[in-house]
Amino acid sequence: MNRAAWLGTGSCAALFAVAPLFLNTYQVDVLNSIGLYALLALSLNLILGEAGLFNMGHAAFYAMGAYTAAILNTRYQIPILWTLPFSGLAAGLFALAVARPVVHLRGDYLLIVTIGVGEIVRIALVNDVFGITGGANGIFGISRPRLFGWVIRRPEEFFYLIWGFVGLTIFLFLRLKQSRFGRALNYLREDEVAAEGSGINTDHYKLAAFGLGAAWAGMAGTLFAAKMTIISPESFNFWESVVLFMIVILGGAGSIPGVLLAAFLVVGLPELFREFAGARMLVFGLVMMVMMVIRPQGLLPTRGRHFSLAARVKETGR
């Protein structure tokens, strides 16, 4: 990025950071939902966008994280923010176990299997599996998060917690995108056979993408549990997965700015047009169909990688 772009992004971020001072509680709460969805969509973007693996059961990993956090918090009184690594780990390991036997499946089959996994997880939660998920009522009485002795309670405080985490995620995922790992995932997405031919262990990278994306969704689940203080299986139904899938596709698969923009559009716009709330999904469906015809690459697609030969020559002196 050049200097102007840095300045623009920086000033937008700064403006956004002071936004709660000018907005009412409801508006801040909407921004918090957008933040959670952005977090989830960024994690799905790693799987669906960067690696090109059709995952439509992302809500299952989100649920794993949220329930791990809620159970650890309500049963063992572990402070909710301390459960972050555990819920990430639980969701990540679960994803690895689930994805291991199916990750080689071709795109649309993987999609169906992940839908199935998402449903099985939801049914298991409703049926109070192992007697610890509270059945259809879910788990309540999750304690408020506490950060350096400060209890986070009001939406304005959650705003900084959630969007702080989003900011960290963006930074880390941008770095990841630039790395050898990120390049391998993109190669895999564009041409699996060629990637394998170039010595990329495709199953290994696919699993890593799945595990990492799921772990991140699990941590988002912790934040969700902390924000709501009550979770139930209905928060993790199939439509959540569909909405997340749509955010990534709409924004542009693999594009972090695109995903952020789409999170604002998909979660924020229905709040602006509340009188048409019933038609929300109808419009989504229509947008998905129309987008695929007129702009299948998404709103803000990635521009691909550019490597300047001149710069490289200067650098190495050859």
Next chain:
Amino acid sequence: MEEFLQQLTNGLAVGGIYALIALGYTMVYGVLKLINFAHGDLFTYGAYLGLTLLTSLALTDRVGFALGVLVLVLMVMGLVAILGAMLERAAYRPLRESPRLSAVVSALGASIFLQNTLMLVYGARFQVYPDEILPAATLDVFGLYIPLMRVLIVLASVAMMVALYLFIQKTRIGTAIRAAAIDQSAARLMGIDVNRVILLVFLLGPALGGAAGLMVGLYYGQVNFTMGWVYGMKAFTAAILGGIGNIPGAMVGGLLLGVIEALGAAYVSIAWKDAIAFCVLILILIVRPTGLLGERVADKI
């Protein structure tokens, strides 16, 4: 034994419904290599259109039960077939040359769109089929009392499957469909209008799916706008179970899945009923992705 036989016949009825829906998935997949995610919603349209026509036209009062239901089935099949063709035109034809993901996303979008149109028109609550129209008669088969509707559904679904099978195997048009499924460009070179074949597949599949929707309405007495995706997923599982793209496979897979699910719900756990089909789906994709009868493997799954 009594309970077992009841569950078995119930499973066959539900399985027949799954098989009819599965045929739609498998035919579209055979020709276009596309999973038509909106197929389950066309099935729901069958159920809702059936309900509306049943109550508004009062067919069964005018011409008697048997003829009334027959006319109803034909009307629903016709209407849903038209809807299927419109879906193909709007959501899939513009994307025929696009990458797979585009078509899959468009299919999902179409599914969401269709589902929510129904919700906006009929409301989100369960709609109830009037029970005074439907005979509550039971048949006595060697001391086993089976609801008449269950028998009718098994017979009707088997009859439709046999008719479709004969159509695909014995007629010129059926041969064209099979040819287009094997190799589209070669079929085109042989003078087959592939576009018309695709259109035909999108008429036949939804017609059967619509009939299945009507059957569910008549069998269970209530319908919901979201039921399409549960039935659709299960029917898709049935199609995979039998071998996707394979028409007899879809029939066998549907009946088998219906029986597995009915027996599983009765003897294992009713609460996990909906999870059974998904477990079957995952297992079959891991163990034998080509399905039970899937001999025709075009490319690696």
